[in-house]
Amino acid sequence: MYAFHEGGGIPVVDPTSADGVFSLLWLVIALPLAGAAVLLIGGKYTDRWGHLLGTALPIGSFAISLAMFISLLGRDDNDRQVVQELYTWFQTGHLDVGMDLLYDPLSALFLLLITGVGSLIHVYSIGYMAHDPRRRRFFAYLNLFVAAMLMLVLSENYLGLFLGWEGVGLASYLLIGFWQHKPSAAAAAKKAFVINRVGDMGLSLSIMLFFITFGSTSFTVISAGAGEASQTTMTILGLLLLLGACGKSAQFPLQAWLLDAMEGPTPVSALIHAATMVTAGVYLIVRSNFVFDLAPDAQTVVVIVAVISLLWGAWIGCAKDDIKKALAGSTMSQIGYMMLGAGLGTAGYAFAIFHLLTHGFFKANMFLGAGSVMHGMDDDVDMRHYGALRKMMPVTFLTFAMGYLAIIGFPGFSGFWSKDKIIETALAENWLVGLCALLGAGITGFYMTRMMLMTFFTDKRWEKDVHPHESPSVMTVPLIVLAALSVLGGVMIAGDWIVDFLAPVTGVAPHEDPPLPALAITVIAVCVVAVGVALAWFLIGKREVPREAPQDVSWVTKAGREEVYGNQINDTLVVNPGRELTTALLITDKYVVDGVFTGGPVALGGFAGFARRVQNGFVRTYALSILGGALLVALALLAVNLA
């Protein structure tokens, strides 16, 4: 059953209890969780078959998700929210938190994305990690991640969501630092973890505020009572949730960890840092639509953050020579688009999720493709050492090309439909935001073409002892499947299917006419992209690519290589003042606080050192002091008796 608040179009979560195939909901999480437990506890005894178990379990989850999805489609529109109450997680005072799972159109789509793309990446990892002695542990962490991510999108309350949120953070930390013998990987893992703390603080504060305001953290309760809270409360809640989303989704100003996170194995970058975990922030905002719909100021901030992030990420993507880092910049930029969609409110939620899904397909595809290239190039990530790989790796090239066409928005491919919708909605909302989104699309065309040219076209620039070769089929088959999804993902928008499907969660937007006809916007967007592509062709494709990155470049390139000084800004504003503060505190502690407490004893010790000189060992001195003491006593007695 779903209902709307009177007046506003804000949907109320009002689920029915789970039966039939939906009673298997808990298994979706339990399967990968059990996999992680078996592989971690079983230790080296599971080395031989661990990767097979670790792959089979997410596939099992995918099968259940698919069955539930089909069953959900068979239901009436008004009957598409199902809740499964597993047990009371904890109960204290007025806080009663149940381990409840909510299955609705939004979580249904996420379930398919996480288990589907996740399974493909598990299969791919069998080949990619084949020579790694710690492969079993890798699969254990991947399973842990899948379980946590599913918990995140299935929980019916914010506390359960937070459990999954921290779970994916942990898995991300473990997997970024998977090659822990590399100091850079260990540092990157720590950096991701620390920056995510900032975002998590926002999310946990918002959960506390939810509890104070509504007496519960359940979506059902909060969405029903959303209208009663003051707008200030809602704005604060929205900003806190946005802070959480920024941390997890690498949005400005908490974006600096994502580029470093590429230290992890490539399947991790594909699954966690492109397709699923980093999009959790978008999920959080869309899921909390009942908050943001009542907080227009918070929505404005979401849009600003999104626009900054999408241009910032695109800028980085243009300048990086490391193929994974260029893709990471692109991820940040594309998530900026999703956030933009989510910030536009009811009109944009469905498109944000649509872009999230298509991006999950084509970006996972391209990351895995980049992994395949690295596999053939002895783990070299520098695109300046690639070139002309299309003949050596035909399958990788073709699948990567599908992803490429999808992300730049080539007409007919999945990214074309999803990005176009967001640009269109943004233009209808605010022309400046829309123009920025258009500009971003042009830059996307530029940097993706640059990547494509430097990797697969131009002259070959390999090291002498490198022999590029196509990857085994265990790696190419997932690529082919993802490439097909990248091409066909746009089918979800046919007849506005995804908009209607998500309406029970996101609400129905009043129809608003864009300033220009939709077709005109599409044509303009395609033209802008074409300009970007052509620019890349003239700047890179027509020239010789140097093997060493040239140093005499414009400040724009320099800034891009430095990730638009994100790290320097963090260092100046936070890290260095923090260090100085701790140094100051340390000095205060050592000399002021310790001084107060040790000062007394030290003074006493000094006095004792002086006073002990009285004990000089001469009997006659002692005798004199005894005489003096006796005289004193005698005089005192006399004084008392005579007085």
Added chain:
Amino acid sequence: MSDVTPFVVLSGILFTIGCVGVLTRRNAIVVFMCVELMLNASNLALVAFAKQHGNLDGQIAAFFVMVVAAAEVVIGLAIIMTIFRTRRSASVDDASLLKY
């Protein structure tokens, strides 16, 4: 009731001599004798005051002092003997190791 003033004065003189001896002499034997002198001075004072008050309290106390003094002589002389044997000297200033 008789006048005991001369005895008390004598006791004071003897005590003072003993005191000064203890404080100024270095020879352990002499110091020891001075201590004995002080004890006897106090005995004399006790007996004199007992005579003045007409009871036996002071005299009994004097007996106690004598007993203690005898015991002290036994131990004190033994210690001085031992010190002299090890150090070949009976100066109290030489035995000053036990200090800060």
